[in-house]
Amino acid sequence: MPYTYVSVPTLISVTPNTGPVTGGTAVTITGTGFTGATGVFFGFLPAVSFTVNSDTQITAITPVGFGPAPVTVTGPGGIAGGVFFIYS
Incomplete structure (x- = not known):
């Protein structure tokens, strides 16, 4: 069976x-x-x-929340994070 490499997703920004x-x-x-x-x-x-x-690129709708919330994306290659959405 051939091996397929799937890269870990990375996050750069969330706008807004x-x-x-x-x-x-x-x-x-x-x-x-x-x-x-x-x-x-x-x-x-x-x-x-x-x-x-x-x-x-992903378009997402935020849930109800509060304060700074780390944004994560789960994909076949793993979980990416490192950016925040701030509820105000």
Whole structure:
């Protein structure tokens, strides 16, 4: 059986990076390795919905939350993080 390498996704930015505590903000997540992504999280809460636009871009809707929330993307190659969405 041939071996296929799947890279770990990386996150570069979230735009906008702030929004209301009531959630519902549409954000664009930029990075790499998003093809096949299975989850987007704001802190421990999953995005209300998300669409993988390309290997380098995801559009997600924020859930209800508070404070700074680390954004993570789960994909076939692992979990990426390192950027924050700030609820205000």
